Amino acid sequence: MLPVTPRGFKDxxxxxxxxxxxxxTDVQRVLxxxxxxPIETPTLEVLDVLEQAGTLNQTSFRLFDSDGAxxxxxxxxTLPIARMVASRLPNVSxxxxxxxxxxxxxxxxxxxxxxxxxxxxxIESIGMSGAVADAEVILLLVEALKACGLERFSLAICTxxxxxxxxxxxxxxxxxxxxxxxxVLAAFHENNLxxxxxxxxxxxxxxxxxxxxxxxxxxRGGLEAIKACRALVDPLGCTGGLDELARCxxxxxxxxxxxxxxxxFSVMSTFDYYTGLVFEAYAPGLGVPLGSGGRYDSTLGAxxxxxxxxxxxxxxxxxxxALLGQGTVPEASGSEPAVAxxxxxxxDPAAAFLEAARFREQGIRTVLSSGEDDGNA
Amino acid sequence: xxxxxxxxxxxxxxxxxxxxxxSVALLGKAGLDISGLDNPGRQLVLYNEGVEFYIVRPxxxxxxxxxxxxxxxxxxxxSLAEAALEVVELVDLKFGRCRFVVAEPxxxxxxxxxxxxxxxxxxxxxxxxxxxxxxxxxxxxxxxIVKMHGNIELAPLCGMAERIVDITATGTTLRENNLVIVxxxxxxxxxxxxxxxxxRIDSRVRELAxxxxxxLQKDEAEADKTRG
Numbered sequence: 001m002l003p004v005t006p007r008g009f010k011d012x013x014x015x016x017x018x019x020x021x022x023x024x025t026d027v028q029r030v031l032x033x034x035x036x037x038p039i040e041t042p043t044l045e046v047l048d049v050l051e052q053a054g055t056l057n058q059t060s061f062r063l064f065d066s067d068g069a070x071x072x073x074x075x076x077x078t079l080p081i082a083r084m085v086a087s088r089l090p091n092v093s094x095x096x097x098x099x100x101x102x103x104x105x106x107x108x109x110x111x112x113x114x115x116x117x118x119x120x121x122x123i124e125s126i127g128m129s130g131a132v133a134d135a136e137v138i139l140l141l142v143e144a145l146k147a148c149g150l151e152r153f154s155l156a157i158c159t160x161x162x163x164x165x166x167x168x169x170x171x172x173x174x175x176x177x178x179x180x181x182x183x184v185l186a187a188f189h190e191n192n193l194x195x196x197x198x199x200x201x202x203x204x205x206x207x208x209x210x211x212x213x214x215x216x217x218x219x220r221g222g223l224e225a226i227k228a229c230r231a232l233v234d235p236l237g238c239t240g241g242l243d244e245l246a247r248c249x250x251x252x253x254x255x256x257x258x259x260x261x262x263x264x265f266s267v268m269s270t271f272d273y274y275t276g277l278v279f280e281a282y283a284p285g286l287g288v289p290l291g292s293g294g295r296y297d298s299t300l301g302a303x304x305x306x307x308x309x310x311x312x313x314x315x316x317x318x319x320x321x322a323l324l325g326q327g328t329v330p331e332a333s334g335s336e337p338a339v340a341x342x343x344x345x346x347x348d349p350a351a352a353f354l355e356a357a358r359f360r361e362q363g364i365r366t367v368l369s370s371g372e373d374d375g376n377a
Numbered sequence: 378x379x380x381x382x383x384x385x386x387x388x389x390x391x392x393x394x395x396x397x398x399x400s401v402a403l404l405g406k407a408g409l410d411i412s413g414l415d416n417p418g419r420q421l422v423l424y425n426e427g428v429e430f431y432i433v434r435p436x437x438x439x440x441x442x443x444x445x446x447x448x449x450x451x452x453x454x455x456s457l458a459e460a461a462l463e464v465v466e467l468v469d470l471k472f473g474r475c476r477f478v479v480a481e482p483x484x485x486x487x488x489x490x491x492x493x494x495x496x497x498x499x500x501x502x503x504x505x506x507x508x509x510x511x512x513x514x515x516x517x518x519x520x521x522i523v524k525m526h527g528n529i530e531l532a533p534l535c536g537m538a539e540r541i542v543d544i545t546a547t548g549t550t551l552r553e554n555n556l557v558i559v560x561x562x563x564x565x566x567x568x569x570x571x572x573x574x575x576x577r578i579d580s581r582v583r584e585l586a587x588x589x590x591x592x593l594q595k596d597e598a599e600a601d602k603t604r605g
Contacts, residue, residue: 156578266576266577282578286574287443288445288574
């Protein structure tokens, strides 16, 4: 048997590596032009520390080190950055714009055909709130995906505020408890519209709120979808986040990215720490989301620094799948053979290195060759 | 631009077996071109006007939908619960009703409680290890789950396991093998599900879901009328 990698982990050979490097460089350039500064966080984090901001995804890799500390391989980058900002940059009052390209690790059952390590490209916008800050995150994601070379993709956006308001009122005034609330959230998390309908139709729920919860995931479209949603929840006093969402969508449209963005109130599956805007990005033909993001205004507070924040992350490998599917693989992603060969003299190889240096100064790829092989790189 | 080009056909997975005929009939009522589906022979894919049908094994339907092999699918709630994959569960289609039950040999009444008391574990045979584990986890009962592929009833009859978790529509097979139901795990019906991406970017998926709901409501209203 050949020596293999663990399931869901892979090597990257030059042709793929060049393509990855090119996409990464192009995207980083765009993110940098928008004023986002690069950061890196460690591969391992202390589990307890990250869990201050909420329960971590059950699918993370965990291990003990020799000190007996329970560590976790970062399953995402948002929490580590929140932790970093709270501990390393606690006194910064100016808005922070941060970007990253980092590998993340998720435990997945075997025989599911899924990677356990992948590359997230993303940003966090910290210290800014409101519709304009939200719009910046969305517009930048559109620009970043375009910079990857994607021509066809779509963002589904909504706010978790309405649902939070509805659930709060149901629990405060109605006959339902926290377990019911958790079940509704779980159903939204699992995209289970059938369960949502059943739970919201419970006789213990005020029918007006129940109807709103049932109807909510069906609102889909442009500004008219937000209006329709408002007409339903305004009389109930549950319009949390709708004003910001409407304003944000208007800004996106006027900034010319409306064709890429749809309002869709069924997108609340990545609910955990989000407090307002949430979104997912899709490419036609790719069954899984390219990436996702949203606003998480209370996460930094959990680490001891109150600050609003929002961000996105998308998966480089999924973008590459989508690019292949759309037939838009850049030419330069192919092999780049060395162009110049200098045959060195066994008695004086240094001369060949010096000569090669002159070529390289002119930007010509140059390799040394013994003259016996053809020296292909 | 974000929407799929309308020329591409909508891909739908239909489970062969118990749910097949009603699935086809319902999709026909919803206005889809179902020609050829009544007798597909050995064909696994049918390319019809505006729609492609993939005829799949019932337990594979969630896999096709989750990984984007198809835009949407019909599958039993049992398969969905067992697969535990990401799909958008859109409509309860109400047909294909069956129950997940726990059963044991009629003669063994009380024996399982007794051996659990002494040994602290029950051995359970099932085709559905996920559902079984979740059920016993909620109860806090310690079990050893044996995954089998068919004729689960045999396991307790030959003493290989104390109980089984299996689906039953009428209970006939259980009765004929002298097994009795001791608990209900969950009830299953057929569901219309969407791939999470398709459900968001291809409006035809949600339109079909709405259409299926309308058909079901109409059928229900007519059934009420005939019942008078």
